[in-house]
Amino acid sequence: KNQVEQSPQSLIILEGKNCTLQCNYTVSPFSNLRWYKQDTGRGPVSLTIMTFSENTKSNGRYTATLDADTKQSSLHITASQLSDSASYICVVSFLYSGNTPLVFGKGTRLSVIA
Amino acid sequence: DAGITQSPRHKVTETGTPVTLRCHQTENHRYMYWYRQDPGHGLRLIHYSYGVKDTDKGEVSDGYSVSRSKTEDFLLTLESATSSQTSVYFCASGGRDTDTQYFGPGTRLTVL
Numbered sequence: 001k002n003q004v005e006q007s008p009q010s011l012i013i014l015e016g017k018n019c020t021l022q023c024n025y026t027v028s029p030f031s032n033l034r035w036y037k038q039d040t041g042r043g044p045v046s047l048t049i050m051t052f053s054e055n056t057k058s059n060g061r062y063t064a065t066l067d068a069d070t071k072q073s074s075l076h077i078t079a080s081q082l083s084d085s086a087s088y089i090c091v092v093s094f095l096y097s098g099n100t101p102l103v104f105g106k107g108t109r110l111s112v113i114a
Numbered sequence: 115d116a117g118i119t120q121s122p123r124h125k126v127t128e129t130g131t132p133v134t135l136r137c138h139q140t141e142n143h144r145y146m147y148w149y150r151q152d153p154g155h156g157l158r159l160i161h162y163s164y165g166v167k168d169t170d171k172g173e174v175s176d177g178y179s180v181s182r183s184k185t186e187d188f189l190l191t192l193e194s195a196t197s198s199q200t201s202v203y204f205c206a207s208g209g210r211d212t213d214t215q216y217f218g219p220g221t222r223l224t225v226l
Contacts, residue, residue: 004156034214043204043217044157089156101172102215104156 002027004092004105012111017080021108023073023090031093035064035075038087038107047075047088080112117141120205120218128226133192135221137205145208146188147215148172148180150201157204163188195225 004025013019025033032051036044048057048064050073056065061078077084087107094101117140127133137146148160149172159172161180169180177199179191188207192199202222206215 041220043206043219045217046214049214102159104158106154106156 002092002094002103004090004103006088006090006105006108008108009106010109010111012113013080015080015082015112015114019077019080019110021075021077021088021090021110023075023092023105025071025073025090025092025103027071027092027094027103029095030068030071031095033064033066033073034091034093034102035062035073036089036091038089040086044089077110082112082114085110085112118205118207118216118218120203120221122221123219124222126224126226127195129196130194133195133223133225135190135203135205135223137188137190137207137218139186139188139205139207139216141207141209141216142185143207143209143216144185145210145213145215146182147206147208148178148188148190149204149206150174150199151204151220152201160190160203195223197225199223200225 007022034049035047038044047062050057050066063076066073087109089107090105092103119138121136147162149157151157158174160178163169163182181189202220204220205218208215
């Protein structure tokens, strides 16, 4: 079964600290992996999207890595800010009948405190 | 935000009544999607569209229907709402199905 597992479920860090969120997937055949940020009460916003051949991709203070061999991805947040408080969702798409359906993780809830 | 709006933003209705949610995008995206988001679950696909009048079912399509008569509008209908359909509904759009999906602000639906 195609699944995306994220860890930890929730995380609290001090402002200015770094953190890393994990994503493991069993989706096959793999198409791409995306990280989204979802603020409370709002829709998800794309941070990065990586294909099979990409190992890392950055978007400001966010850096995503992908190891397609071990089917693992991580999202590293540098010098966290209060505005980083949100849910971070890992999404993996797979190839199916010419389409690329998405499988969503349940998200990691990050709280950045002063 | 990629010019995608949803209406209404909040709705309370009673079991057995029909409900229609509207999604409107101004990006001329070919693909549009309806998801629901519930505690303890990731976003789950209800239906999607890959062009005008072209739609297909997602993971949790039972009890829902959709229509797309124009590129910019994608409607989700609950023919007879049930309490299990209480959820937050998100619409998304994208150019190709491998592209980034842009999400709307969500509609919170409560079925009493």
